[in-house]
Amino acid sequence: MSDVNARSMIVDILGGIAPEGDFATLSGDEDLREVLNLDSMDFMNFIVALHERTGIDIPEADYPKLRTLDGAIAYLAR
Amino acid sequence: MSGSAPVTYREACRQALRDALLSDSKTFLMGEDIGRYGGCYAVTKGLIDEFGEERVRDTPLSESAYVGAGIGAALVGMRPIVEIMTVNFSLLALDQIVNNAATIPHMSGGQFAVPLVIRIATGGGRRVAAQHSHSLEGWYAHIPGLRILAPAVLEDARYMLAAALADPNPVLIFEHVMLYNIEGALDPAVTGVDIDHAKVRRQGSDVSLIAYGNGLIKALAAAETLAGDGISAEVIDLRVLRPLDTVTILASVAKTRRCVIVDEGWKSGSLSAEIGMRIAEEGFFDLDAPLRRVCGREVPMPYAAHLEDAALPQPADIAAAARGLVRPA
Amino acid sequence: MPALGADMEAGTLVEWLIKPGDKVKRGDVVAVVETQKGAIEVETFNEGIVSELVVPIGTKVPVGSLIARIGAPGEIAPERPVAAVPQPVPQPRPTPLPAAPPRPGRADVRITPAARRRASELGIDPATLSGTGVDGAVSIADVEAAARRPAAPTAPAAPLRRIGFNAAEMRKAIATAMGRSKREIPHYYLSQTIDLGAALAWLTAFNDAQPVPNRLLPAVILLKATALALREVPQLNGTYVDGEFRPGPGIHIGWAISLRGGGLVAPAILDADMRPLTELMAMMRDLVQRARAGGLRSSELGSATVTITSLGDRGAETVFGIIYPPQVALIGFGGIAVRPWVVDGRVEPRPLVTVSLAGDHRASDGHVGGLLLNAIERLLQEPEKL
Numbered sequence: 001m002s003d004v005n006a007r008s009m010i011v012d013i014l015g016g017i018a019p020e021g022d023f024a025t026l027s028g029d030e031d032l033r034e035v036l037n038l039d040s041m042d043f044m045n046f047i048v049a050l051h052e053r054t055g056i057d058i059p060e061a062d063y064p065k066l067r068t069l070d071g072a073i074a075y076l077a078r
Numbered sequence: 079m080s081g082s083a084p085v086t087y088r089e090a091c092r093q094a095l096r097d098a099l100l101s102d103s104k105t106f107l108m109g110e111d112i113g114r115y116g117g118c119y120a121v122t123k124g125l126i127d128e129f130g131e132e133r134v135r136d137t138p139l140s141e142s143a144y145v146g147a148g149i150g151a152a153l154v155g156m157r158p159i160v161e162i163m164t165v166n167f168s169l170l171a172l173d174q175i176v177n178n179a180a181t182i183p184h185m186s187g188g189q190f191a192v193p194l195v196i197r198i199a200t201g202g203g204r205r206v207a208a209q210h211s212h213s214l215e216g217w218y219a220h221i222p223g224l225r226i227l228a229p230a231v232l233e234d235a236r237y238m239l240a241a242a243l244a245d246p247n248p249v250l251i252f253e254h255v256m257l258y259n260i261e262g263a264l265d266p267a268v269t270g271v272d273i274d275h276a277k278v279r280r281q282g283s284d285v286s287l288i289a290y291g292n293g294l295i296k297a298l299a300a301a302e303t304l305a306g307d308g309i310s311a312e313v314i315d316l317r318v319l320r321p322l323d324t325v326t327i328l329a330s331v332a333k334t335r336r337c338v339i340v341d342e343g344w345k346s347g348s349l350s351a352e353i354g355m356r357i358a359e360e361g362f363f364d365l366d367a368p369l370r371r372v373c374g375r376e377v378p379m380p381y382a383a384h385l386e387d388a389a390l391p392q393p394a395d396i397a398a399a400a401r402g403l404v405r406p407a
Numbered sequence: 408m409p410a411l412g413a414d415m416e417a418g419t420l421v422e423w424l425i426k427p428g429d430k431v432k433r434g435d436v437v438a439v440v441e442t443q444k445g446a447i448e449v450e451t452f453n454e455g456i457v458s459e460l461v462v463p464i465g466t467k468v469p470v471g472s473l474i475a476r477i478g479a480p481g482e483i484a485p486e487r488p489v490a491a492v493p494q495p496v497p498q499p500r501p502t503p504l505p506a507a508p509p510r511p512g513r514a515d516v517r518i519t520p521a522a523r524r525r526a527s528e529l530g531i532d533p534a535t536l537s538g539t540g541v542d543g544a545v546s547i548a549d550v551e552a553a554a555r556r557p558a559a560p561t562a563p564a565a566p567l568r569r570i571g572f573n574a575a576e577m578r579k580a581i582a583t584a585m586g587r588s589k590r591e592i593p594h595y596y597l598s599q600t601i602d603l604g605a606a607l608a609w610l611t612a613f614n615d616a617q618p619v620p621n622r623l624l625p626a627v628i629l630l631k632a633t634a635l636a637l638r639e640v641p642q643l644n645g646t647y648v649d650g651e652f653r654p655g656p657g658i659h660i661g662w663a664i665s666l667r668g669g670g671l672v673a674p675a676i677l678d679a680d681m682r683p684l685t686e687l688m689a690m691m692r693d694l695v696q697r698a699r700a701g702g703l704r705s706s707e708l709g710s711a712t713v714t715i716t717s718l719g720d721r722g723a724e725t726v727f728g729i730i731y732p733p734q735v736a737l738i739g740f741g742g743i744a745v746r747p748w749v750v751d752g753r754v755e756p757r758p759l760v761t762v763s764l765a766g767d768h769r770a771s772d773g774h775v776g777g778l779l780l781n782a783i784e785r786l787l788q789e790p791e792k793l
Contacts, residue, residue: 020667039719040624041695051619060614060622335521366521366547367540406541
């Protein structure tokens with residue numbers, strides 16, 4: 001998946017979870033949980049949505065790699 | 079004798095009568111216009127020429143008198159077969175049938191048998207209006223001591239009479255007037271029928287249609303229509319209206335779980351009500367849909383053709399009732 | 408107008424989901440009511456035919472007011488409402504009812520005799536089925552179709568509603584409830600630090616074997632352990648009403664959910680002690696989603712017998728909670744953090760959580776509270792039994 005597509009998909013998912021988030025100014029290395037105030041349930045829903053849209057199986061041990069926008073894009077590009 | 083040549087229901091009845099007259103000298107026929115005229119529905123036509131006035135007896139227009147005479151003859155060992163032109167007229171003999179024929183074997187402690195057979199034409203459809211067209215056999219089915227038969231197929235028309243004559247109790251045979259002209263072949267392998275059981279005339283799995291007499295013909299037509307819609311209807315011919323063969327009825331309903339009862343008689347207090355209630359009593363937990371009935375309209379039978387058709391159960395009514403149970407909207 | 412929590416005094420009717428002539432049964436959502444907690448879907452406890460909607464849309468009425476009339480099956484609607492509406496509203500003429508079809512037997516579920524027997528054989532509750540048989544009855548085909556369907560982990564998601572939420576109103580509701588709690592309830596507080604090493608190891612192993620959507624969060628383990636501990640210490644599960652403690656009819660856990668616009672709600676997870684972890688997890692996800700979207704149901708509010716708040720992985724270490732009246736206890740879990748811990752005489756890094764209890768001293772004493780925390784700790788050491 002191209003980075004552009006991955007980014008737009010991630011933002012779309014996060015927009016459903018944190019509709020008030022300011023995604024225009026979101027930088028790639030910020031912890032999404034901090035910036036968007038995601039609790040563990042929100043973060044889990046984010047992972048589930050990524051899985052459902054891409055079919056990629058994401059082991060729990062990899063969750064920390066998905067905490068930033070850049071990290072998530074890189075993960076999906078693998 | 080009968081072979082496989084086509085016969086009508088009327089001819090099957092006549093063959094049965096002829097057989098009875100040939101096989102037992104104690105048998106004789108009695109009724110209004112059955113001799114020289116050949117019977118109101120021409121069932122006995124020609125028998126007087128073969129068997130004479132002694133054994134094919136024209137009676138005065140008094141049902142009470144000649145049915146009473148039949149009971150007396152039976153009591154002394156004869157095997158009378160009495161014909162009543164139509165079930166409406168049989169009411170004139172109701173006292174003889176209900177108070178005497180049905181009770182004497184019981185009240186005599188079994189000392190007297192009443193091996194009487196009464197043939198009665200019944201039913202509507204011949205445009206003969208409200209005094210000749212009703213279906214009152216359900217009333218007679220109410221009476222303990224009587225056996226009530228309703229032959230709807232050639233085989234029963236041909237062979238029920240012999241079984242009825244063999245019964246020491248009074249037996250009433252109701253011949254639906256619309257059946258007399260039905261034509262078909264008799265199976266030469268069949269030489270007798272029982273008068274105890276209902277019969278499955280068509281196998282099916284989605285809904286049971288319970289009928290008798292001309293209602294059977296209409297139920298079979300409805301089943302054919304339903305088959306075109308992919309609905310498999312089982313058709314039960316009651317044959318014996320008293321005593322009712324509850325076992326066959328319940329077995330069918332247990333299989334299909336849905337039931338439409340067809341009765342040309344009026345719905346209120348009818349035989350269809352009795353059948354429905356027995357299913358409710360003994361087959362309740364097998365039901366997967368409410369019971370339904372298709373009965374005659376509760377009016378004296380109209381004379382006009384379109385009104386008479388509207389007053390009688392028709393195949394389309396039966397099919398609609400069944401469809402409503404199997405595929406509710 | 409149902410009371411959707413002890414602190415609710417009035418509600419505004421924002422949407423009717425029924426109309427006169429409709430057939431309703433227990434549990435059907437009939438209306439949406441705007442409260443200080445946002446828009447709540449109101450369910451009916453009755454079965455019958457709707458004969459009249461008494462309260463027009465947009466009207467605010469006190470708790471306990473008549474809002475609609477549901478006739479027993481076959482019942483004819485009275486000419487006028489019996490109970491008065493407390494504020495003047497236009498009285499629409501009752502709409503003539505379509506004749507209610509006669510119903511055999513008890514009117515709880517319309518089901519054919521054969522289908523009832525089949526449902527019993529298959530262990531299916533006919534009340535959960537919708538009928539496609541004659542007159543809408545549940546037929547054998549409906550029962551067997553239900554038996555073929557795999558059990559859904561969650562109820563189908565309710566249509567999301569975003570109407571009715573007002574942060575200022577919710578703030579007011581929290582102020583009312585918490586103010587009352589601090590005024591009336593003499594709280595006592597206990598806390599205990601628990602080693603979650605075993606629980607998290609088990610969880611990791613469990614999750615490794617599960618596809619992404621089926622994985623569990625630590626919160627569900629904490630919730631289940633608490634629910635089971637409350638079985639052992641029932642004195643903390645219930646309400647304090649009219650000067651006495653009333654044990655809860657089941658262990659109905661109010662799960663505190665913080666809302667993005669500010670504020671929080673604690674909808675109930677009924678009989679939490681009897682549900683497997685995977686089911687609890689699915690229910691929690693569903694509740695969080697609906698709480699935030701404004702789609703909670705009336706049966707989920709006001710029925711909790713105890714409340715749990717879990718601060719999650721980025722939360723503070725310890726929470727000193729305020730009891731939600733008329734409940735008698737609030738159990739709080741702080742964030743899970745790796746800290747030094749003594750294991751077999753040696754200091755080791757372990758994942759720890761601090762559990763706290765706010766108890767109502769009118770209903771129980773600290774000793775009982777200690778028993779609860781001990782039970783939670785013990786249960787969390789054997790996560791495979793949860």
